Amino acid sequence: MAEKLASIGVPNAVRPTARRLAIWASLVLICLAAIASLMLMRGIDRQLRDVTDTYAVRTAARELTHALSQAEAGQRGFLLTADPQFLESYRRAVSSIDRRVNTLLEMTAGDAGQSARVASITGDLAGKMAEMARTLELATSQRGAEAQSLTETGMGARLMAEVSATLEDFIAEEDSKLEIRNRAIDQTRIGLVIALLAALAAAAILAYALLTRTQRQVSALAQKHLGLMSQNEALEAEVLERTRDIEEARTHAERERQRVEALLQDTNHRIGNSLATVSSLLALQVMRSRSEEVKTALEAARLRIHAIASAHRRLRLGDDMESASAEDFLSSVLEDIAATRTDGGRVELRGDIDPIVVSARDATTLGILVSELVTNAFKHAFPDGRKGSITVSLLRNADGVPTLSVADDGIGLDNGEAVRDDGLGSVIVRQLAGQFGGEPVYESSPAGGLAVSIALPELGRPAVAAAED
Structure with a gap:
């Protein structure tokens, strides 16, 4: 792809720019993945709370239905057998009905529809409770025929059927709402999982891009290092050669200096020796001269020539x-x-x-x-x-x-x-x-x-x- 871009004249600066954009995009996706993970966890927590609340409401509704059934069973058992145990069961069931109705009202306080359903059965419950209480009152006062007649009118059964139907509708509504919420949460979860997978893929791409870039940089640094080492070796070789040349030139110059110095010293000695020879000749002349004036002049000349010879030597x-x-x-x-x-x-x-x-x-x-x-x-x-x-x-x-x-x-x-x-x-x-x-x-x-x-x-x-x- 890079060769194609180069062949059509795309500037080299475009590739680093695209790489930087890809890196930034990957970082953004990683951040989004983190946010999606947090939202997914919150959605799961909310779903768990909804499920827990729904099951609690359904359980309370079932318990209310069960309590009504127990109360009705206790009433009928006592009417048929006059056994006090059925009367005790009836009283326990009746004592829990009001509490269970209040519990349902509290649980559905945030849901107007469900709260209205619970409120609508309170009248039927009151009628059913009154009918069962009247029947038991007649039965305990030895008026069983009247109690039987009141039961056979079917009013209690009709009230019981209405209350049960309302509670079943209530439970079905809770189930429907729970299913809708679960479906929405499932869709959200799927979307978040897809986003998370995309972010992970982007992170993998980012890691690959960074690894590739790092490898290229390391390779470039290694090549530069090799180049510098080669240049350093070449410079060291050149310095060594120049140093050798300088040493040879210095040695040659030192030899020349010593030769010139030897020549100068030799020249000075030759001049001094020559002047000393002249001084000796003058000394011989002084010895052969008979005139004191000539001897004095020759001796003075000899001493001066000797001084010059000494200076040169x-x-x-x-x-x-x-x-x-x-x-x-x-x-x-x-x-x-x-x-x-x-x-x-x-x-x-x-x-x-x-x-x-x-x-x-x-x-x-x-x-x-x-x-x-x-x-x-x-x-x-x-x-x-x-x-x-x-x-x-x-x-x-x-x-x-x-x-x-x-x-x-x-x-x-x-x-x-x-x-x-x-x-x-x-x-x-x-x-x-x-x-x-x-x-x-x-x-x-x-x-x-x-x-x-x-x-x-x-x-x-x-x-x-x-x-x-």
Whole structure:
């Protein structure tokens, strides 16, 4: 049926609507079945009450007829035999007749026709009772002939026949009414049973429709679940493949980074070794030179070349291959400077360096600047085998600007003496400091020596910003 509807172009929305209407109709029928069941129970109760009431009325009418018959039998028996037992039976029957008539009147109070029938026999009953009472009175006063004559007139028999006929009609009417009510109730019962069966059928259809719908929904959910599982498996496979590719790419990148780092380190070592070779050649030249002035110039050049070589050898780049930690780098440079001195350890070299991140280019320049300042301090602050210490610090000031300080406790400056700024060392320091936007400041150290401080605002700037400058 669904295929036919689809073939003639009936919208799919019609089928859910029809299904909802069928469900509502089934629910209505179930409610009607419940109402019909209640009405059927009430009809059965009413029928039982009618049957009970009818049988009670019929029984009362029969008992009244029986009482009249007993009274008449007692009267005739006494007239024929003068036996007092018949008189006693008569009196018992007569004493119950009025009570039974009143009972009938009460039972038929709701039925005007039947109540009128009962009322109509009261006169006949009174006449019959009077006739029997007169007859017995004559018989007990030894006037039997008169009593016999009164009986033979037939008046009592006629009254008795009328009362009996009226009671029989009364009973027949009750039976007829009961039959009519039973027939109507039977028809109602049949209709209610049919309605109940229809409601049960509708309930069965409803249950089937709900079961079918539930099965379809469960099937649809199962299909969706299978679809989701398939999609989930596909996504997991794709994620696994992507993860594997990413791991491979990361491993390759790590290998490349290590290779580049090794190349850079090797390059720095080669440069450092080459410069160290130049420094050694200059040292040989110093030894072969006879002029003190030439020896001094060559020794100064050798020390500067050695400082540059040390800076290249000690440079350790970070993970980005573009920056280094000033703390690690300068500490290593200071160790190299201390190891190359020939003063026998009489001058102590100390360092206090913040972990400032600097670019590779700035690290080399900073190392040369520190080497120049420390070398100048070794050269001029401790003449004639004087002992002391040199402290190198690179800290951020209150404004966050990195500040390089090299202080010694040597001979310092005499009063009024100024630092010569036309010497080669001073020129190198000033030019290197200028690359970081700083200017060297010379002042007396609290320990009695000389302190050189240089604010380096350009130190630690990002490599991109430095390139743009």
